[in-house]
Amino acid sequence: MSHTIKGNLAAYLCGRDCSEYLSQVKVRIYLPLADVNIPAVSSAEIKDTFREVKEEEIKSKQDRLLAEAETDMEGNFSIKIDERYSRSALEIDFYCGSVPRPPLPPKKGKERQFHITTFVPQWKTSENQENWIANFAYIIPDKWWCLIKGRYFDVWTICGVLTDCKTGKPLEGVSVIAMDADFITDDELGRNTTDSNGHFKIYYTSVEFKKTFLSPIINIETDVALPFASGPDVYFQLEYGGQRFALETKANRRNNVGYCLCVKLCSKELIPVDSSVPPSFTHFGLTQHIPIQAGINSATGKTLGNYAFFSSVNLVGTISKKINTQPMEYLFEYQEVANPADALNPAGWNPIVPNMIDKTVIGYLWTFTGDPSNPIAYEPYFINGTGTEKTVTFNGNWIQVPQDSNFAPHVDAEILKLNTEKLTGVTSIDMAMPTSGIGNATVSAARPHTSNRYFAIRMRQRQISNSATEIVAGTSKPIAVYNVLYQNVNKYGSWAHTTVDNQYIALSVDLEEIISGSSGCSKITTDLHIKYGARNENLGNVSLSIVGPHKPGQSFGFNAVALMPAPETFGSTQLVFTPPTDTVADLLACAYTVSISATALLTTGDSNLGSYYDFVSFCKV
Incomplete structure (x- = not known):
């Protein structure tokens, strides 16, 4: 029968409260020296056995190496021992060139070997009575493992637990952020989310706390007392639902911490952390995040994807509760220009007044629930909120930022939703026209060409009611805006004719042969002329298709529709057949449907206008 040692290696980081597996390390099994006192070394305490094995010793004991194996991700290993050595005591070492550093790959360094202990196997038969098994489990004390990770591999660790100060219950799903308090700037060391027991581990390296304002040219720890040899000065913040909270401040920092830091944290109140991003207007749309300068084509006022704006547009940026310790308020203004490349008039700005603003969330009130499964609740703060909703106060046309102690203002998020229909x-x-007009130009005195209009948008901010502190915090290039709706648009051809209203694209299709019929239900025999029209200043695509049966080896469709200059594309076309000798007369006697689809390049910055459709059916006899 075979003899197998099944083992597990782990290490403490903060005593029994925090540990980790020794994953992907090599376990080496040696015969002991002949003159070693086996009872003494096998029963010795860890302080007397655990040590680093130097290169010379590794070489000298090479001829005593019996076997080696690598641990899995949970520190497990299995090593078979030749039966000749099954009655011998065994030396157990491990050999590693990396140590854990989740969520990043293991931190690699010089490979080193460490002696654990001398082990006397206690063999027991396996369940199937076919093998001899000896179990071995070992946990390295934290003082050794923290020293190995920190000194040899530059991996520093914070182990902790986060609870509710009032109930003592663990808080789950909260990101704990370790900060290094520096003389000049504070650095984020790392972060981790608490598990169901409130536990977290944060791994970092000295690179994170040796950053300075001159990095990467000069990297040193900027603590003025011990500038070259100290560890970081650590304090903690929390993050939940995308918002940071100040659990502690620099005043609570733990100075010059070692390779492992063990903490017990509790939260009793949530104070939002002021954003390091200055208040400003930077983008259009949360989803597409279009920069207000670099994202707009100066020649057209459209986005770089060639879209004009319509409907309600999220103005995205950052606000703060205070400016220079005083409450903040902000205002948006607009200016219309004839052409997007025109210079802006410094005196040409007009305020965006409250009724031009659609309901907008500008931040949240955060409260600590004490519920471990949902530790933080939030209530949105609106511009133009209704009913019992929290809503901002206007100071004339200025929007006053809420000053509630638990208010977290938006950072790189919507700060005003502009209803562009109120601008244009x-x-x-x-x-309205006879169906015979489909396929022809529609621009006339009654249906004039309505072009895009161009508006620059800017944000101003100040200390509340203090005009002397007013500054501009972001001005956009003039953007193209198009808010046109088409009424009484012909649909479904002549035989099932109807009209629809409030269309962003006037889109129609019909058949010349049906239009000319006396009843609108003429049958198709040898000729088929498709008439179509699509109108919008910003047409993106117009296409025709047909659905119906075909003969074996036969196919048919339409050539691509070429867009015409704004504001519309129209015309007449016929089917294209394969083989090219086929004509409409060669279609099977059946029902067919001709469809048209069109897009217009209009966006809110979060979504684009969807496609529009029309169709007409006919019978081939």
Whole structure:
């Protein structure tokens, strides 16, 4: 029968409260020296046996090496021992060139070997009675493992637990952020999310706390007392739902911590951390995040994807509760220009007044629930909130930032939702016409060409009611805006004719042969002429398709529709057949449907206008 040692290696980081597995290290089994006092070394305490094995000793004991194996991710290993040595005591070492540093890959360094102990196997038969098994489990004390990780591999560790100060219950799912308090700037060392027991581990290296304002040119720990030899000065913040909270401040820092720091933290109140991002207006749209300068084409006022804006647009940026310790308020203004490349008039700005603003969330009130499964609750703060909702106060047209102690203002998020229809108004164009007009130009005195309009948007901010502190905090290039709706648009051809209203694209398709019929239900025999029209200043695509049966080896469809200059594309076309000798007369006697689809390049910065459709059906006889 075979003899197998099944073992596990782990290490404490902060006593029994925090440990980790020795994963992917090599376990080496040696015969002991002949003159070693086996009873003494096998029963010796860890302080007398655990040590680093130097290169010379590794070489000298090479001829005594019996076997080696690598541990798995949970520190488990299995090593078979030749039966000749099954009655011998065994030396156990491990050999590693890296140590754990989740969530990053293991930190690699010079490979080193450490002696654990001398082990006398106690063999027992396996369940199937076919093998002899000896179990071995070992946990390295934290003082040794922290020293190995920190000194040899530059991996520093924080182990802790986060609880509710009032109930003592663990808080789950909260990100704990370790900060290094420096003389000049504070650095984030690392972060980890608490588990169901409130436990967390944060791994970092000296690189994180040796950063300075001159990094990466000069990297030193900027503590003025011990500038070259100290560890970081650590304090903690929390993050939940994308918002940071000050659990501690620099005044609570733990100075010059060692390779392992063990902490017990509790939270009793949530104070949002002021953003390091200055208050400013930077983008259009949360989803597409279009920069207000670099994201706009100066020649067209459209986005770099060639989209004009319509409907309600999120103005994205950052606000803060205070400016220079005083409460903050902000205002948006607009200026219309004839062409997007025109210079802006310093005196041409107009305020965006409250009724131009759609309901907007600008931040949240955060409260500590004490519920471990949902530790933090939040209540949105609105511009133009309704009912019992928290809503901001206007100071004229200025928006006052809430000053509640637990208010967390938006950072790189929406700070005002502008209803562009209130800037331009909504232009309605009546497209009522006989179906015979489909396929022809629609621009006329009654249906004029309505072009994009161009508006620059800017943000101003100040200390509340203090005009002397006013500054501009972001000005956009003029953007193209198009808010036109088409009424009485023909749909479904002549035989099932109807009209629809409030269309962003006036889109119609019909068949010449049906239009000319006396009843609108003429049958198709040898000729088929498709007439189509699509109107919008910012047309993106127009396409035709047909659905119906075909003969074996036969196919048919339409050539691509070429866009015409704004504001519309129209015309007439016929089917293209394969083989090219086929004509409409060669279609099977059945029902067919011709469809048209169109897009317009309009965006809110968060979503684009969807496609529009129309269709008409006919019978081939």
